[in-house]
Amino acid sequence: MSKLKIEDLTLLFGHEKEKALTLLKQGKTKAEIFKETGCTVAVKNASFSIKQGEFFVIMGLSGSGKSSLLRCLNRLIEPTSGSVILNKVNITNLDDKGLQKVRRKEMAMVFQNFGLLPHRSVIENVAFGLELQEIPEKERLEKAKSVIDLVGLQGYENQHTASLSGGMQQRVGLARALANDPEILLMDEAFSALDPLIRKQMQDELIDLQEKMHKTIVFITHDLDEAIQLGDRIAIMKDGEIVQIGTPEDILTNPATDYVSSFVEKVDRKSIITAGSLMFDKPTVAIYLKDGIEGTLRKMRTSGLTTLPAVSIDKHFLGFVYLRDVLEIKAQGEKTIKNAIIKDVPVAYADTTVEQMLPFIAENGRVVPVIDKDTHKLIGVVAQTSLLIETTGINWDHGTESPIDKIHKEII
Amino acid sequence: MIHIGDYIEQFINWLTLNFAPFFDAVKVVVESIVNSVEWVLMFPPFYVIIILVAFLAWKRTGWGIMLFTLAGLSLIWGMGYWAETMATLALILSSAFIALLLGIPLGIWAAKNELAGKMIRPMLDLMQTMPAFVYLIPAVLFFGLGKVPGAFATVIFSMPPAVRLTTLGLRQVPKDIVEATRSFGASSRQLLFKVELPLALPTILAGVNQTIMMALSMVVISAMIAAGGLGEVVLKGITQLKIGLGFEGGIAVVILAIILDRITQSFGLKTSAKA
Incomplete structure (x- = not known):
């Protein structure tokens, strides 16, 4: 069953959006649209659906529109057209109150730069989402405490967040999102600002957590290795368009476009290919x-x-x-x-x-x-x-000339 | 010849004529505020006030300013200007209080609403650059002579920093924190009170400090319309060419300024160090 469904979502930045939208429907390219209307196409006709409990990764380079797409899901950015359907409710039609409720109860977000409140302690940060829901203090601190234990922040409850390392700060960010007990977790390059070692550790912990929680996760990254390690399915974005959606194995073995295969070549296959x-x-x-x-x-x-x-x-x-x-x-x-x-x-x-x-x-x-x-x-x-x-890392399947071929050509 | 002055005069006269009940009401309120603050400052014996202020200085800043406060206020008492100093302090604190009461909400509005921001800025420029003496004339027309027109002129002159620094503080709140707060379903009220104002607090407190210092700089000017206090001492020194008297009043103002500045500044510093 699909939990979250995105239908034909388009996001434009600029003034003449109506005109740009018409041009887009006529099949004009991004460059043509920019020339005529001054509008940038951030996301173009994105459609996909995410299953309950699925770990869905959206992967793309910076400027591919992946973060903007994520922000359309909880309307931190208003999509220009298209719909976002959560549990059969079209979020794009909700009024302020309805949207507030979705953000409080159903979707929580984790940010690349953490977005923590520097004037509050760790536990107050974790309880922040519950505070916004006006849950009594005792109850929300209890809830926050249990989530703090879950993400391994025991003993840090009363520290100020600014004194923590990046990895610890992102644990606070994750705990803050989990404290709301959301159905959907939106993670925007959540581990990209961390050191490689800490990052690996956080990825492993997230996988462990997900095995316990079975949340529906939408995870944004620019790193295909990370996407492959974490994702049940991966959507690859380029210039605002989704170019391929599939399981990590699909993407590695059948890259849909040259763009995807250029990524796949760089992947460290040792850690992905299994016995x-x-x-x-x-x-x-x-x-x-x-x-x-x-x-x-x-x-x-x-x-x-x-x-x-x-x-x-x-x-x-x-x-x-x-x-x-x-x-x-x-x-x-x-x-x-x-x-x-x-x-x-x-x-x-x-x-x-x-x-x-x-x-x-x-x-x-x-x-x-x-x-x-x-x-x-x-x-x-x-x-x-x-x-x-x-x-040895030689990729025999993707058109690389094998050394033997070369020897044959030279000698025979 | 363009007679802008004539129009302004007509406008002020029209205000005086048609809004007399309003000005009377404002006068009653402001007068009672200034008088009650003055009463609070004058009711206890002078040494109680000195000890209280010195204690506050020690608590907020440390030994140095505490000793300065003890010595400075004792000197003022010794020179025989205790009552005048307390009258001035009462006028400054009341004016600054009113200026902040109006200025901080205005600053929030200017930060939140682009159009409001664009309209408020030139008004602030005008309020700050217009020679302060100019405010005295309408102040007298509206409120007569005394403390209230003094407070009126002081409020107008000292409000701009409160507005400006509140706006600045709110605009400097990191965008990613605001976004994170919105993503958790915060209403605009929650965003303002739980996130933006606390994060802007050090800057807003710097505005409070500036407002108080600006209010202090109006002491002598407002004495020209019989607001009383230390300004009157200095003014007497000028008009009667009594050099000694002028300097005595001046020294008392400087002592008051240093104490107020260090104590109010410490609030801003402490908060930003914590954040």
């Missing part, structure tokens, strides 16, 4: 109590591998068997491969990233087993070759 998307799901395995020593040797011979993952009959991962060990126990006259199984090996889950698997690269060229988180059954293996290719 699930790299693995072979039907690897050759030695099945304990079924294959026996002879069966295992036959599989090694036909596949040309000297190392095989060993699994039980119901596919639980047991370890690896090496050709050398199997031959040794065969010489000792054993029947099963039990004593040849090496148990002490690292495993990955489907959502383990390439970055996390890097330490598994071993000299012996063994594959990385991928097992199911709950059942511990083997669901596939990742070849070390795949890991190496991902880490």
